[in-house]
Amino acid sequence: MNLPLYEYSLCIALPLMLFFGAYFLLAPTPDKAIFSNYLRSRRIMGCALLLLAANYAVHFFFEVRLRNVNAAILMNLSTYFLCYWLFSSALTTLLDRFYITRRRLRFHLSAWVLFTLLSGVILLGLPEGAAQRAGLTVMAAWLVGYGLWLARRLILAYRRAVRLFDDTHSDNIGAYIRWMSVFTWWAVIFGVGCGLLTFLPDRYIFLWILSSVPFYIYLYCSYMNYLLLYERVEQALEEELPAEEEPAAASDDPESPDDTPDREARPLHTDLAARLSGWIAADGYLRPGLTIRELADALHTNRTYLSEYIKATGNGSFRDWITDLRMEYAKRHMLRHPELNITEIAEAAGFVSPSHFTRMFKTREGVSPSNWRKLQGEDGPVL
Template sequence: MNHPLYGYSLCAALALMLFFGIYFLTARTPDKPIFSNYLRSRRIMGVALLVLAANYLVHLLCELRFSHPDQAIFLNLSTYYLSAWLFSSALTSLLDRNYLCRNRFLRHILGWLLFTGVSAVVLLLMPAGIPQFIGLLIMAIWFFVYAFRLARRLVRTYRKAVRIVDDFHSDHIAAYIRWLSIFTYWAVVYGVGCGVLTFLPKRYVFLWVLSSIPFYIYLFCSYMNYLLFYEQVERILESEMECKPDTNLPDSEDTAPIGHLTIPPKLTLWLNGHGFTQPGLTIEELAEELGTNRTYLADYIKTTYHTSFREWITMLRLEYAKSMLVKHPEQTVSWISEASGFLSQSHFTRIFTEKESCTPARWRKLKD
């Protein structure tokens, strides 16, 4: 190995990616049907990691980056195109189990084969110089447009999932899937960075390899942590899917206000009884208590309060907590947080500080 830093960095990254990929493919999940989608997503991600590991292995054994740069670029283009699709499919299907289908799979595989074929023509058959440079530029634009479309689709799916959980649960369940958004933007930045690092002097190529290590460690840890919260998120998404085809709901626009008329008097009684302090409250539970339909209730909240169910409940809990801080100076912030319906004092303190620009304890002192 004539480039020790490059070789050592490849060995470190390759070992991690092989471990992560094999673990994703073989590790067990809870023996419940609801985890089937999580398992499918994790296996797709495992395949993506092993594809990238194979790329690293070829670079390690053959030193293509230094001996045959055109072949190295061709290998990277083909690998990254396929990996982009696998990464996007794995993450998008976590939030939309209907995303993966036969037609979409075939369309993207054919696109990858076409991209690989054109790349081979540009790098291996076209003469070096301006023609090849233009061809490479076209291939780079093609890849980045494709990757951008995949990332945009994933971000749209993520935002839709956030709206669903915020309209369903009183707690900040969307925080459990925030890692998907972080990873998507990180992947875009990392992909652009890899393109820039490709043109660094050869002695600095190891930086490109080392930059992948924290990227994949974050992915692995996020997948493992999400296993703890997946069931809760998936049940909300399943509930939304089951709610959509409800044929018992009237279709006429004139009937929605009639449904709304039954909500205010019952909701007033519920508010006076501080029902919003119930921990883990969902819109289904509230709709059942009010004797109405979940769809009507969600529409009423959005129309009346111009906010999501979660934000509305959070606002009610914060106002209740503020009154409790003043009325019960002998009680601790932790006690008031629990009495107001917040699942943890840390979450209550963070939300309170964001709204009032000071902690609950300091706010209480200022009111004394």
């Protein structure tokens, strides 16, 4: 082993882990009830980071890797298994406040104890040889499979949240939680990599330690940035998630989806189409922050029925439908008002920012708004 390189890498990683873990546990959040779930998530993540820091500290101060390789591998496997659960729980609870239950807690803690005991028997109880290697292969496969299973659950929760936001909000709320998806895939690669590095020859161990530095810096920055956006995301979840559980029979609206689908379906669709046409003609879609619940209230109809109607006729989510309407308005506005710049056009069309408008426009049209206006024969000012 290259001992100086190994120790230097621990000196870099350990202080960062201690700082991040302590900050997540102790740093204050805005004094609002809505941030309680964020604080719980961050504290769970802080516990995970401090647990990993304790692992690093034992390696650094007691040189376990040099004294007993099998004991070091056992400590790493046990630590990773528990941290997989803590990491996934911390992130999943940001999207589902009811995710952590006593039953889940008992199940995962029991699995961790069983995994640690079996790993200990294999590493410390079996003599080196084919039997031990086979046992370690099984435990490594268990660890990787467990991590992938937890990652899959988190990705599914993320995708459900994004679909919910797209179906109910005109703004791209899903962009605020995209870091969770990025971090999850990075965590899968990092976690599997760390598991493999545990079994590598000693001279490569410093790679396991140094690889953690950018990983945890990204995590820290993501949590800090999300604090600025969390309130809006949580409000969107609070507004819409209960609505999915409302019994359809509780609605007195004749357009409730609880009605027989064939019963006067055509007149109902025709009536809703007429009301939507009037709303579109009045440019109601230009208001920033519009939600499908607000639109349903304005049209005096059922929110679920309206969502299904938009998906059937608009070939997309509520957000896609609103974006298309705003995009067509922006095109008309650019041609009618060449004196307006792109920032003014984006604001008039209801987009949250000029950069978001430009990005969406280029995705749909293949050119920037400024170039599109020039191609239409207009020489309006550009951003």
